Amino acid sequence: MRRPVIAGNWKMHKFIADSVATALALKPLVANANHCEVIIAPVFTAIKSVADRLEGSNIKIAGQDCAPEKKHGAHTGEVAADMLRDAGASYVIVGHSERRQHYAETDTMINRKMHAAIAAGLIPILCIGETLAQREAGIAERVVRGQIEGGLRELTASDLEHIIIAYEPVWAIGTGRTATPEQAQQMHSFIRRVFAEKFDEEASRRLRILYGGSVRPDNIAGLMAQPDIDGALVGGASLEAETFARIVNYDRG
Numbered sequence: 045m046r047r048p049v050i051a052g053n054w055k056m057h058k059f060i061a062d063s064v065a066t067a068l069a070l071k072p073l074v075a076n077a078n079h080c081e082v083i084i085a086p087v088f089t090a091i092k093s094v095a096d097r098l099e100g101s102n103i104k105i106a107g108q109d110c111a112p113e114k115k116h117g118a119h120t121g122e123v124a125a126d127m128l129r130d131a132g133a134s135y136v137i138v139g140h141s142e143r144r145q146h147y148a149e150t151d152t153m154i155n156r157k158m159h160a161a162i163a164a165g166l167i168p169i170l171c172i173g174e175t176l177a178q179r180e181a182g183i184a185e186r187v188v189r190g191q192i193e194g195g196l197r198e199l200t201a202s203d204l205e206h207i208i209i210a211y212e213p214v215w216a217i218g219t220g221r222t223a224t225p226e227q228a229q230q231m232h233s234f235i236r237r238v239f240a241e242k243f244d245e246e247a248s249r250r251l252r253i254l255y256g257g258s259v260r261p262d263n264i265a266g267l268m269a270q271p272d273i274d275g276a277l278v279g280g281a282s283l284e285a286e287t288f289a290r291i292v293n294y295d296r297g
């Protein structure tokens with residue numbers, strides 16, 4: 045039985061005060077959400093303040109990125125995975141499409157970040173997904189397969205037990221155009237098959253695969269009803285506590 049994960053990626057939004065206020069507003073609204081893991085990913089500067097205020101609650105913290113280097117050193121502008129952990133994070137988003145597109149992150153770089161995150165004891169949430177042009181060209185599965193193989197290179201069987209994958213078709217992010225539950229299910233089941241082929245059948249059954257891309261309170265239940273969708277990585281709809289709480293507390297039938 046895979047425990048669902050509902051994660052809110054706040055991207056580059058909110059000052060510290062607003063981050064803390066949103067987290068505190070969210071806390072009572074999801075306090076009874078025992079059916080899933082609840083995660084929020086504030087900007088780096090707000091992680092410590094938010095984590096301190098959420099201590100003892102069922103809301104966990106994720107970083108939105110981490111450095112590829114494991115050792116501290118002369119890497120201006122970078123934040124090491126163990127520094128995120130030190131600030132109160134237990135997860136980290138790796139390889140988000142916005143980083144792949146706008147900051148030229150390659151699978152090689154993303155793979156180093158995966159290794160760094162795991163070495164620091166963080167659970168990485170590896171983001172993968174095709175662009176609209178790739179989908180229209182009929183190469184969505186090939187792209188996703190490449191991102192899985194590249195992102196997970198040289199991870200051990202035990203490392204693979206501690207990762208989460210988020211399938212986020214780029215054409216569905218921030219566009220209001222969600223993949224249908226059937227489209228998402230099709231790709232999630234493909235991802236699980238690739239994982240089983242490349243790594244291990246048993247581990248693939250335990251792998252949690254989240255969907256991301258215009259998830260809202262009115263479409264979450266349909267997505268979660270699919271057999272291979274184990275949760276959601278939510279952007280815009282996670283910024284407001286009440287809306288995000290409605291997603292966390294989706295109708296489970």
Ligand SMILES: O=C[C@H](O)COP(=O)(O)O
Pocket residue numbers: 053140212216217218219220256257258259277278279280281
């Ligand atoms: O990380 C979250 C995704 O980019 C989805 O963002 P969105 O829910 O605003 O489409």
